[in-house]
Amino acid sequence: MPETTTTTPYAAALLRIAQGLMFLAHGAILKLGTFGLAGTMGFFGSIGYPPVLGAVVIAAEILGGLALIAGFATRWVSLALVPVLLGATLQHAGNGWLFNVAGGGWEFPAFWTVTLLVQAGIGAGAWALDGRRATPRPVAVAA
Template sequence: MASLLLRIALGIMFLAHGLTKLLVLTPSGTAQYFESIGFPGFVGYLTIAFEIAGGALLLLGILTRIISSLTVIQMIVISFIHSTNGWSFSNTGGGWEYPAFMALSAFSLALLGTGKISVLPQRFHLLTK
């Protein structure tokens, strides 16, 4: 049950962030932001796609360990980007508190795996058990 609750929480968080980048910030605005912090603009588009697709896959319990592991990497990078803004995510520019927590949560889910409840029968969980 713990992995289900963690999967749902992370899935919703990633969907919310991906949809915010898509619908509020817009893809071009997200790409411009990524360029402003030194990344190629296309990384913004990839981030939108990963957060929406990854969030949906987590909610469904598909490829949980893989998506969670990729999420750990993403959140560690974001933690370093925000580290100059201090600890609290309410600081100007956002601190590293939230992405660090998300990295640890995703790492925990990668260790736990999908759990017993998902849209796929257990025999299809080759890489996610």
């Protein structure tokens, strides 16, 4: 068996868990913990979005992060989070490319968008709820 076949599930799991932790950090620690629900909703309103979208993004990032860490519905969750990152990319687009500029550039959220698409393509990998069988395997019965 080629080495890539045996290591791919672990690489997919590493990507999935890292993304999940990043979403938790951005949703729970940055948006909810640092800015608060009201602050995040106010920011969304200040940039022309419905303020309630801030709450939706917080929920998506926290729940999506937990789902990715657990490996639950990984392909669907990855695709569902793409619009969140596309929105972040658009928000940072006017600041320039590098994320170290004032207001943050667009390269980090754009790269993160690509990693979500890769995750959707390769699946959950090892140590994931997605890997569990929904139905039991047939059992051979002795005659």
